[in-house]
Amino acid sequence: MRKLLFGFCIALALPVAGAEIKIDYGDAASEQMPTNFHAVVAGGGGPGRWKIVMDEVPPLLAPLSPQAPVVARRAVVAQTSTDPTDERFPMLIYDSETFKDFDLTTRFKIVGGTAEQMAGMVFRYQNISNFYVVRASALGKNLRCYRVADGVRTTPIGPAMDISTNTWHTLTIECAGNRILCELDGNAAIKLIDNNTNSLGKIGFWTKSDAVSHFGDTTITYTPQVPMAQTVVQGIVKEQPRIIGLRIYTSDGQGEPHIIASKVEPEIGQRGTDAEKAAITDGKVYFGRSKGTVVLTIPLRDRNGDPIAAVRVQLKSFLGETEDNALTRAMMIVKTIQAQITSKEELTE
Secondary structure, eight states, X not given: OOOEEEXXXXXXXXXOOSEEEEEOOTTSOTTSOOTTEEEEEEESSOOOOEEEEEEEEOOSSOOSSTTSOSOEEEEEEEEOOOOOOTTEEEEEEXXXXXXXXXXXXXXXXXXXXXXXXXXXXXXXXXXXXXXXXXXXXXXXXXXXXXXXXXXXXXXXXXXXXXXXXXXXXXXXXXXXXXXXXXXXXXXXXXXXXXXXXXXOBEEEEEOOTTOEEEEEEEEEEEOOOOOHHHHHHHHHHHHOTTOOXXXXXXXXXXXXXXXXXXXXGGGTTOBOOHHHHHHHHHOOOEEEEETTEEEXXXXXXXXXXXXXXXXXXXXXXXXXXXXXXXXXXXXXXXHHHHHHOOSTGGGOO
């Protein structure tokens, strides 16, 4: 494991430019898990129970007049499972984007917990065995940051801080190159000089054991990354505009497929079906037909012939077209992708 150098400092401004995402739960159904997320659990114990709840949240900015409301009842996301298993880490991973350099601000409130009272953010998430965490502990009275690599956790580092329960706190995480800076409620922060080369991953919410925590007002400013898979899809669609649909799926840490590249970019991050899952895990091919079109799901194989992803191709059909004809046409597209992407790692480079 590569060495991490930690220290304490006043938060610095890191230049992050580009796109901005504001995660809002106002349109989501109460008591349901938010869309564009999936839940995972690292360690032991049962899964987390993530859902939208209504809570009283103070405004981000000070009110302009004394008559303005002090709090407003708004939708936030909560982890409500009270499974007390030690070394149990429920996480809710945001699917719609992968981040490298970013500036994240979120608010959290620790509502309860007997064994633990914690809340935090996971970032640079690859799977349940590889990610970073910044978390606050009300019982431990500290802010800590650590990395998990191949399931092994580095020594948590961070300052002692009083973390009150049933109070909204603001956590900021800034990543630029090999620098990671964190602050809580605008106070002294953690500075991490990180020599780990794997700096691209997902972002999500994190809790531990039986901690019940709420999260809201999450904003991510970031430099968009275009993975190799999307670049290849864009090139094929440009050369063959008559392709109706083209998607590439890969699996998350739980083996569930999601779109990482698509002709229709807003589809990226959406979950796949059993057909894509079977194509990735078992190398199976699926064929479907609808009015005027054919759809094939085909495994994408690496240089050794092992499935690393699934390709879903939708083509306009012709009179008398057989399944074999459709498969031949779709395989030409898949072979074009395989000529440019020869390993799983290259999908997201």
